[in-house]
Structure formats: C-alpha cells, structure tokens
Amino acid sequence: AQSVTQLDSQVPVFEEAPVELRCNYSSSVSVYLFWYVQYPNQGLQLLLKYLSGSTLVKSINGFEAEFNKSQTSFHLRKPSVHISDTAEYFCAVTRNTGGFKTIFGAGTRLFVKA
Amino acid sequence: EAGVAQSPRYKIIEKRQSVAFWCNPISGHATLYWYQQILGQGPKLLIQFQNNGVVDDSQLPKDRFSAERLKGVDSTLKIQPAKLEDSAVYLCASSLSQQGDGSGELFFGEGSRLTVL
Numbered sequence: 164a165q166s167v168t169q170l171d172s173q174v175p176v177f178e179e180a181p182v183e184l185r186c187n188y189s190s191s192v193s194v195y196l197f198w199y200v201q202y203p204n205q206g207l208q209l210l211l212k213y214l215s216g217s218t219l220v221k222s223i224n225g226f227e228a229e230f231n232k233s234q235t236s237f238h239l240r241k242p243s244v245h246i247s248d249t250a251e252y253f254c255a256v257t258r259n260t261g262g263f264k265t266i267f268g269a270g271t272r273l274f275v276k277a
Numbered sequence: 278e279a280g281v282a283q284s285p286r287y288k289i290i291e292k293r294q295s296v297a298f299w300c301n302p303i304s305g306h307a308t309l310y311w312y313q314q315i316l317g318q319g320p321k322l323l324i325q326f327q328n329n330g331v332v333d334d335s336q337l338p339k340d341r342f343s344a345e346r347l348k349g350v351d352s353t354l355k356i357q358p359a360k361l362e363d364s365a366v367y368l369c370a371s372s373l374s375q376q377g378d379g380s381g382e383l384f385f386g387e388g389s390r391l392t393v394l
Contacts, residue, residue: 267319
C-alpha cells in the first residue's frame with residue numbers, strides 16, 4: 164500500500180519570504196510524484212511532477228521540488244512567494260506498477276501575507 | 278480544449294435519499310477517476326476506470342455507492358441511500374494514459390458539492 168503525509172496543514176508566510184511545504188510518502192514499489200495546487204474556488208491543477216531522471220523538477224511559476232529516494236520525500240520550495248501563491252497544495256503519488264492508483268496527501272494551506 | 282465537465286455543481290439532499298453525479302472527461306482520455314474530498318482532507322480515490330473497465334474500486338463503499346462508465350466516455354457516480362458522512366465534494370478527473378502507466382497528469386473538474394442533511 165502507498166501513503167502520503169504532508170507534515171504541515173497550514174503554512175503562513177510573508178510575501179517575498181521563502182517557503183517549504185513538506186511531503187513524505189511510503190510505497191512498496193516505485194512511484195511517480197506530483198504536486199497539485201488548488202486556488203480558491205478553482206479545481207485542482209498540476210504544479211509539477213517527477214517521473215524519472217533529474218531529481219530536481221521545476222514549475223513555470225518558480226516552485227521546485229526535489230525527489231529524495233532515501234528519505235522518501237518530495238518537498239516543495241519557492242525562494243520568494245507572492246500573494247497570488249495563496250492556495251492549497253496537495254502532494255500525490257502514483258505507483259508505477261499494478262493499477263497506477265494516485266493517492267493524495269491531506270493538503271497544506273499556504274497563506275501569503277502582505 | 279474543453280476541460281472535464283461535472284454536474285451538478287451543488288446538491289443538497291436529505292439522508293436516505295439518492296443522488297447522481299455526472300462527469301464528461303476530456304476527449305480521448307482513457308482513464309477516469311472519481312475522488313471524494315471531505316472538508317479539510319485530501320482527495321480520496323473512490324474508483325478508477327481504464328476505458329470502460331474498473332481498475333480499482335477498493336475504496337468505494339459498494340453497499341451505497343455505484344459508478345459506471347458506459348462506452349468508455351462519460352461516467353456517473355450514484356449514492357443510494359445517502360448518509361450524513363457522505364457530505365463532500367466529488368471530484369472527477371481524467372488522464373490521457375492509454376496504457377494506464379500512471380505518468381500522466383490528472384485533469385480535474387470543478388467538482389460536485391454534496392450536502393446531506
């Protein structure tokens with residue numbers, strides 16, 4: 164079975180400060196890793212994903228995440244946040260064998276303050 | 278490109294009543310998912326279809342929930358009879374993965390919010 168743990172339910176941060184949203188997973192098989200974002204009153208959308216290759220992946224709006232196999236983590240970071248980054252962020256894993264079920268974490272609400 | 282369409286957006290029912298949600302995935306997407314998102318929690322997978330076959334329904338409460346994807350395109354999720362704890366947003370998502378390899382992005386609809394009184 165696979166599971167995803169997002170260690171922080173809420174992260175308040177001031178604008179232009181750095182932020183890290185933590186995600187740990189467990190799985191008995193190899194997985195693909197994803198971060199999805201849900202802006203207020205909108206549906207979930209993909210932010211970035213790790214499938215293979217370079218362990219550091221980046222999004223077009225300045226977020227990045229690093230896959231750490233030994234620590235089974237996929238933390239999301241941004242060096243300088245904007246008010247518009249206020250949203251809920253979900254870490255997700257998909258096992259890459261046998262059914263390819265995608266499991267989501269409980270989410271981290273990022274609140275950027277002016 | 279049209280996104281994932283879901284209806285209704287909102288539904289309020291009494292407990293023990295029935296309700297049905299409809300989803301039309303993005304054209305050409307082979308895989309369709311129904312998730313339940315309870316307030317304050319992450320989406321929980323209820324059922325996953327690959328074309329018109331069920332890949333995983335291990336978390337679907339089959340005594341009250343049912344889902345079908347006839348012809349491998351749109352899908353309906355039904356709850357009968359509803360319980361108070363079924364109050365949630367029901368999310369439909371689709372992905373392009375033809376072989377179900379899981380590497381594809383999930384595209385979500387805006388969800389159907391159910392309130393059971």
